[in-house]
Amino acid sequence: MARQNFIGFVVSQGKMDKTIKVRVLQKVFNKKVSKDYYKKKDYLVHDEANICREGDLVRIEATRPLSARKFFSVAEIKRNKGQQFLKYQSESKTRVLEEEHKKMADFLQKRKLNDANVQESLYSDLNKITSLKTKEELSEEELKKIADLKAKYGISSWEEGFENKELFNSDVTYLTSKIQGLQMDVKVTEKVKEIMENESSPLFVAISEKMGITDETKKNIKKNLVRKFLKVTPKEELSGLGITL
Secondary structure (H helix, E strand, C coil): CCCCEEEEEEEEEEEECCEEEEEEEEEEEECCCCEEEEEEEEEEEECCCCCCCCCCEEEEEECCCCCCCEEEEEEEEEECHHHHHHHHHHHHHHHHHHHHHHHHHHHHHHHHHHHHHHHHHHHHHHHHHHHHHCCCCCCHHHHHHHHHHHHHHCCCCCCCCHHHHHHCHHHHHHHHHHHHHHHHHHHHHHHHHHHHCCCCCHHHHHHHHHHCCCCCCCHHHHHHHHHHHHHHCCHHHHHHCCCCC
């Protein structure tokens, strides 16, 4: 008597040793609607060498009972789609990393060129301003240049020494805020490290109650929540907890 044979797709693999789940589709005719439809059934199948992967098309064959729910084993791999997909996944990760490195290199190159162009443009404009200031009579073209430079840098006056006052004012303000932000980030990082060293301290307990931190919360998430608390909480409340930044 011939053994039962089915052809199906591997839908689950790696969750049990030497065992895969195979989904078999069978065409069934429904007399009520006079229409064929596919009925699916899952089988636990023995895979001795653990070589099948999700997506493989396999032929399974009935065998002696191998466990309470396992009565089939893999007889043949018809199409090795799962192995091909696994290879594609590993190759795609490498390809994505290469693309990311290339994008980052292009970005850094563009930023370097842009910084060089900005610096060159700034020195060029400064030389133009210096040369135009020394002239007593200016042509219409030179007057237009002056108007353009005033609009570009927000210059409102040609007073002596304006280059040091208005021309770089926006850059100085931006750099000052940037430095202050970096200094604050350093202080917050040091304070987070100090708080996280003793998770049984009253301070950490108080922060945990406010931010919903529990024992099950992962360490990196705890750290991010403590950092968020220090950044968004008003200074008065931080002072009440004995925290100074």
